[in-house]
C-alpha cells in the first residue's frame with residue numbers, strides 16, 4: 136500500500152473488546168472499519184448497523200473473502216488466534232491479533248514465516264506497549280539507578296458465566312488473560328528471563344483463577360500476581376538502588392502517570408488503541424516495521440508456556 140492510503144479493516148468477531156478499536160476511529164485516522172464477520176449472520180447485521188459498519192458477513196470465511204478488506208482485527212478466544220491468523224494471512228489480509236497470540240512458540244514461527252512470505256503485516260495487540268505512559272516509564276527508569284526488582288499485578292473479578300476465560304480448551308485462565316501483561320512488563324524492563332517459576336490456584340472451569348510467577352533475569356528477579364477471582368488491581372513497581380518507580384495503572388486506561396520517589400510525572404496518555412492501529416497502518420504502508428515484532432511475540436509465548444508448565448498446566 137502507498138503511504139497515506141487508508142487501511143480498510145474488518146472485525147473478525149463481534150467481541151466485547153471491539154469497542155476499543157471502534158472507539159479509536161476519528162477524522163483523519165489512517166484506517167477505517169468497513170466490515171464485520173460473525174458466526175451468526177443476524178448478529179453481524181445488527182452489529183454493523185449499531186456501529187455504522189458498511190458490510191456484515193455471516194461467517195469469518197466470508198469476511199476473509201471480502202476484497203474490500205485489507206486487514207483484519209482478530210479478537211477470538213485465545214485458543215483460536217493462531218488458526219484464524221493463518222487463515223487470514225492465506226487470504227492475503229494483514230493481521231492485528233489479540234493477546235496472547237499463543238503459548239506455543241512454533242505457532243509464532245509459522246505465522247511470521249507466512250506473513251513474511253506473503254509480504255503481510257502481523258502484530259499482537261498488547262495495546263499498553265503503545266501508550267505514551269509506557270514511554271514515560273522507560274524515560275524515567277534511569278532515575279531509580281540499578282534495577283533490583285520488579286513487581287506487577289493484574290487481577291479482576293470475572294462475572295460473566297459463559298466467558299471463554301473459564302474454558303481451558305479455549306485458552307482460558309488468569310495467566311493467559313491478564314498475567315500476560317505482567318510478563319510483557321517484566322520483559323520490557325529486563326529482557327528475556329533465564330529462569331521462571333509459576334504457582335497456580337486451579338478453580339472454576341479447571342483454569343488457573345490465580346497465578347503467581349517469578350522471572351529471573353541474571354541476578355534480578357521480577358514477580359507478579361494475576362487473577363480472575365480477585366479485587367481489581369493493575370500496578371507496576373520497579374525497585375532500584377536510587378529509588379522506587381510506581382505506575383498506578385500500567386495496563387488499563389493508563390492515565391499518563393508515573394511516580395518516581397514520590398514525585399508525580401505526567402504525560403497526556405492519548406488513546407493507546409489508536410496508537411496501536413496507527414502502528415499497524417504505518418507498517419502496512421511500508422513506513423516502518425511494527426513495534427511488537429516476531430522476537431517480541433515469540434518471547435511472550437516462550438515465557439507463558441514455561442510458566443504454565445512450571446505450574447503443571
Ligand SMILES: NC(=O)c1ccc[n+]([C@@H]2O[C@H](COP(=O)([O-])OP(=O)(O)OC[C@H]3O[C@@H](n4cnc5c(N)ncnc54)[C@H](OP(=O)(O)O)[C@@H]3O)[C@@H](O)[C@H]2O)c1
Pocket residue numbers: 148149150151152153155172173174175178210211212213215233234235260261262298299305311312
Ligand atoms: N487488548 C485489550 O485491551 C483486550 C481486552 C479484552 C480482551 N482482549 C483479548 O481479546 C480477545 C477477545 O476477548 P473479549 O473479552 O472481547 O471476548 P468476547 O467478548 O468473549 O468475544 C469473543 C468473540 O469470539 C467469537 N467466538 C468464536 N468462537 C467462540 C467460542 N467458542 N466461544 C466464545 N466466543 C467465540 C465470538 O464472536 P462471534 O459470535 O461474533 O462469532 C465472540 O464475540 C481475547 O483474546 C482477549 O484476551 C484484549
